[in-house]
Amino acid sequence: MGQDLSRDQSRHLPMTAYALLGLLSFGDELTGYELKQRADRTLRFYWVSPAMSQVYSELERLHDLALVRRHGSGRTTSYSLTPMGRTTLTTWMRETPVGFPVLKHPVALRLLLGALVDPESITGMLRDHLARLEEERTDLEKVRVSLRGVDRSGDGFRYPALVADWGLSYFDHERTIIEDLLHRIETGT
Amino acid sequence: MGQDLSRDQSRHLPMTAYALLGLLSFGDELTGYELKQRADRTLRFYWVSPAMSQVYSELERLHDLALVRRHGSGRTTSYSLTPMGRTTLTTWMRETPVGFPVLKHPVALRLLLGALVDPESITGMLRDHLARLEEERTDLEKVRVSLRGVDRSGDGFRYPALVADWGLSYFDHERTIIEDLLHRIETGT
DNA sequence: CTCGCTTATTCCTAACAGGAACACTAACCT
DNA sequence: AGGTTAGTGTTCCTGTTAGGAATAAGCGAG
Numbered sequence: 001m002g003q004d005l006s007r008d009q010s011r012h013l014p015m016t017a018y019a020l021l022g023l024l025s026f027g028d029e030l031t032g033y034e035l036k037q038r039a040d041r042t043l044r045f046y047w048v049s050p051a052m053s054q055v056y057s058e059l060e061r062l063h064d065l066a067l068v069r070r071h072g073s074g075r076t077t078s079y080s081l082t083p084m085g086r087t088t089l090t091t092w093m094r095e096t097p098v099g100f101p102v103l104k105h106p107v108a109l110r111l112l113l114g115a116l117v118d119p120e121s122i123t124g125m126l127r128d129h130l131a132r133l134e135e136e137r138t139d140l141e142k143v144r145v146s147l148r149g150v151d152r153s154g155d156g157f158r159y160p161a162l163v164a165d166w167g168l169s170y171f172d173h174e175r176t177i178i179e180d181l182l183h184r185i186e187t188g189t
Numbered sequence: 190m191g192q193d194l195s196r197d198q199s200r201h202l203p204m205t206a207y208a209l210l211g212l213l214s215f216g217d218e219l220t221g222y223e224l225k226q227r228a229d230r231t232l233r234f235y236w237v238s239p240a241m242s243q244v245y246s247e248l249e250r251l252h253d254l255a256l257v258r259r260h261g262s263g264r265t266t267s268y269s270l271t272p273m274g275r276t277t278l279t280t281w282m283r284e285t286p287v288g289f290p291v292l293k294h295p296v297a298l299r300l301l302l303g304a305l306v307d308p309e310s311i312t313g314m315l316r317d318h319l320a321r322l323e324e325e326r327t328d329l330e331k332v333r334v335s336l337r338g339v340d341r342s343g344d345g346f347r348y349p350a351l352v353a354d355w356g357l358s359y360f361d362h363e364r365t366i367i368e369d370l371l372h373r374i375e376t377g378t
Numbered sequence: 379c380t381c382g383c384t385t386a387t388t389c390c391t392a393a394c395a396g397g398a399a400c401a402c403t404a405a406c407c408t
Numbered sequence: 409a410g411g412t413t414a415g416t417g418t419t420c421c422t423g424t425t426a427g428g429a430a431t432a433a434g435c436g437a438g
Contacts, residue, residue, distance in 0.1 A: 014424060015295075022302045033386050046297035051426050056387065075433070076386060090305045098314055100321055101294040106204075106287050108235035108355065113211045114348035116279045122348075125287055132289055159303035159311075162373070166297065166366055173362045177355055184351070203393055222417050240395050245418065264402075265417060 012096065013065075013088075016050045017058050019043060021067065021081065021089045029071055029080045032056045042143050042160075045136075045167045111181075119185055126182050130175065137171040140164060201285065202254075202277075205239045206247050208232060210256065210278045213270045218260055220267045221245045231332050231349075234325075234356045300370075308374055315371050319364065326360040329353060 023038050024030060030038070032055045039049040050058070059079055062068045067085035071078045081089075107129045114122045144164035212227050213219060219227070221244045228238040239247070248268055251257045256274035260267045270278075296318045303311045333353035 015293075016425075019298065022298070025302060025305060031386065033384095043298075043301075046292060046294045046301065048291055048293055048425085051428085052387080053389075053427080054425060086305075089302070093299055093302060093306045094310050098299065098317065099295045100325065101292060101296065102237055103235060103290060103292055104204075104237055105235045105290040107290065108352055109208065109211070109232075110282055110287065111348055111355075112232075112235065112352045113214060113278070113282060114351075116214060116275075117282045121283050128287065136289065160301055162303075162370060163297055163301045166300075166370070169366060170362075173359075177358060181351060181355070205394075220417065237394085240397085241418085242396080242420075243394060 012092075013061075014058070015047075016054055017062060018089065018092055019047055019050065020055065020058055020062065021085055024068065024079060024081045025086065025089055029078045031076055031078045032059055034078075035059075045140055045143075046163060123182055123185055126178050126185075130178050130182075133171055133175055133178070137168065137175075140167050140171065144168065201281075202250075203247070204236075205243055206251060207278065207281055208236055208239065209244065209247055209251065210270060210274055213257065213268060214275065214278055218267045218269045220265055221248055224248075224268075234329055234332075235352060312371055312374055315367050315374075319367050319371075322360055322364055322367070326357065326364075329356050329360065333357065 019039070020035060023035055023043065028034075032052070036050070036052055036055050039047075039055075043049060059068065062085070063070055063079070066082060067088055068079045069082050071080065107125060110125060111122065144161065147158075147160050147164055208228070209224060212224055212232065217223075221241070225239070225241055225244050228236075228244075232238060248257065251274070252259055252268070255271055256277055257268045258271050260269065296314060299314060300311065333350065336347075336349050336353055
């Protein structure tokens, strides 16, 4: 039984686990709660923010695998990356086949079924979507600004800022698309 | 106990259920297998394609709720929308609060952690992503072409074609973004 | 001091992903 | 004919993920 565990390092973990390791890879010592917050704040633009339940159970597993260290100062427990955790993460970065993006776009799904309802219902939905798009964009803008400060770690490239720029341009593109769709629907192609 | 069921029509179903009802709303009589195929072919660009297991168990539920009709000709069973199923779907289209898109972008996630590995590893990943993007784009192009033929249902707007155009422009945008990123990384901002 | 807010964790349930297993059909192929 | 291979159609099982309720301690304001 025990001998199998020695090779368990090469087993792949659920994506959530790597996302958490990734958040810890920036060096901070974080509680489950803080990890969830950071995920909600920055990660959510490119990856689904894991549920609270998921964060804690995943941390449990990562601790069992010695990929994170526990810093239990009384009631609250915080976590940091172990050297082995860092190795696992970089190995995953290099060796794991990278999947294709998956999108769950409720607006597109409904647009597809647009013939079921009146056009006003569709244009209304698109306008609501535009408004929310704008909110999200300003949120991401704030994140990018705050990254400018933190992102001063020397030698490498400023990847988090790059990704933020990518996200912003994504929002901009979607806005023009939706505006165009609105125009086409209102005038009849 | 029984009396509660009378109000169960207003209960909301999982998203997968609405996606399946949506696929059936185009009028065909489909088996679970065919539904899965259609989802893989067209739906996947805007919504996660449900797993086989999910399709069959969801159809089971929809049948229990009398939202789909079963056409059991021997060993294979096909399904079609009941009037009540159509009503449920249009009600959902109009009344359900529309959520914000969720993206799982493994390339963006890794780019965020780019400092962990050498730049060549990142540019390699981006180039792979470009290639796959191109494949997906041509798949979607085929879908759009085939829609031109089917999409001749009279009065309304050609929504499926609209959504396909949206998807194509999404791929085009992502391609230019990635190419720009590659250039910026290779030259050092 | 107690009301409400944030932090922090645990637990439960339903939804979803992924694929193995099984069975039947059809084409083709030597 | 018999055999192989590919596609159709369904069921079952396990692990992962989503979502939120419940709990509790700490902390600032009235």
